Amino acid sequence: MCGIVGYVGHQQALPLVLDGLRRLEYRGYDSSGIAVLDGRGGMVVEKRAGRIENLDKALATDHPGGITGTTGIGHTRWATHGAPTDRNAHPHLDTAGAVAVIHNGIIENFAPLRAELEQAGVELRSETDTEVVAHLLAAALGAPSAAAPARGGADLATAMRAVCRRLHGAFTLVVAHRDHPDRIVAARRNSPLVVGVGAGETFVASDVAAFVEHTREAVELGQDQLVEITAAGYTVTDLDGEPVEAKPFTVTWDLAAAEKGGHPYFMLKEIEEQPAAVADTLLGRYVNGRIVLDEERLDAQELRDVDKVFVVACGTAYHSGLIAKYAIEHWTRVPVEVEMASEFRYRDPVLDRDTLVVAISQSGETADTLEAVRHARDQKARVLAICNTNGAQIPRESDAVLYTRAGPEIGVASTKTFLAQVAATHLVGLALAAAKGTKYGDEVGREFAALEAMPELIARVLGVVEPVRELARDIADAKAVLFLGRHLGYPVALEGALKLKELAYMHAEGFPAGELKHGPIALIEDRLPVVVVMASPRARPVLHAKLLSNIQEVRARGARTIVIAEEGDDTVRPYAHHLIRVPPTPTLLSPLVTTVPLQVLAAEIAQSRGYDVDKPRNLAKSVTVE
């Protein structure tokens, strides 16, 4: 939610900030804004509702000669407090127009702070929670003390620390001050912030994608830390001003990974990248008969003692958890509950130190999942994170971490990270089975080999999806689509429906096919498309037969049947209006192939309906508010 970028260096700030914003637009895209310091006590601020193009146009009209200055900040917004209007767009300024603030997150105590400012005679100009920070900062700077002299670099940081100590909630805040044009101050709590360290230039951003074109040397900021950046480097302290040693890292991917590579949308490129995403996630994970995680702060005995697993996640990641349940229970005989993270902590789940909570999140910053992790740890449960973002908050607060190595995912809808999550949960199941002795090393090796064969099979599906595109164009005008599956086909049906809802804005529902006659069958009407994820006739003959009956039931009531079935399964042919083939796979791994045509279907329908596949309305890539 919200993308943030700041720059201090030797180049003109505005183009760099705008480029950074474009790379962060996946985080929020309902308004955007910039502030640039000219170094002579002037600050230019421009902000507009809508996509960054609107800001570009405003800059061209209002500043035809360009804006010079080597220090700048920029923001792309996903609205929480106040509608997406010009006025509510960031940056927000204090009354004198000296301080510019951009923010990601929610300041939970903004109402009393706002009341306090209003009582002191300050006139607030927006409906946002952010604006209070600009005024509080101005007040803190205007009331110097021995610890906070009125001018000079240190006072901005000192004032900022004092303000941050008063804030509750989640924030990444970045501040520029027209009297301090050589620096930017930024702070974080529960929202991401990374520093990019170049030669004679320094960046801050919500995500390395904003600056990876200029430097791959980065520093991650911890909880409740503040960084002051200048062209020469950076200084990190905690909110009391104590120096902190920050953790540097090198970004392992380059700009090309964050570009579209000839595809009209990132999502289409990311669908194509799925074989590599799964292969990379598996690389080097099976060594000498054991599964290797990235960070293991759990010992073998603690894993052996696990007697219950909870998977907590949201949206697509939750669907990967539903899939994980089948493999983990099958291999370990440990009961697995899968729960939406947003519900988990509010119902007092039964947790103790022998419970393993597996938190799945591509971003590693989803507020619901993060709070579920914190609740689990408060209750003494062990937490293992599956995450696609190195050093994000969820892995930092977990006892063990397995990173999916899907690379940057820019399309708002998760695709390659989903498949990588499925592969990663299988690794967790195997690690647990090995620790508990429910599988011998050689059995783990065989399961791992089956996983390693999957990238090739996923590539095979991608090679034959052209008919899915045609089908998509054919059904793009339908009012609704139903998705049915049994066993592992059920979470796949849920994922297919979610993709269609979020991308094509169509009513779409996933059901267990057995539930059909308990209600949903009433929805079937003439020409309604119904997608059925078949089971394998070899591996699951009983489920296969039942699904065949379900297809006939909906077809008899006028539905257009779209069936995803294994190559060679000819029994379905007479009942399917459209047949989509996937290669035979071991049952537990089947979602890795059956999901792919559903992703393509949703993306193609969205394109046919004229929607932006990468930036569906009302959504953002990373949901850092509850």
Ligand code: F6R
């Ligand atoms: C759907 C989608 C979302 C996310 C969910 C969790 O395509 O992307 O449903 O899966 O918001 O996000 P992460 O995985 O970042 O915790």
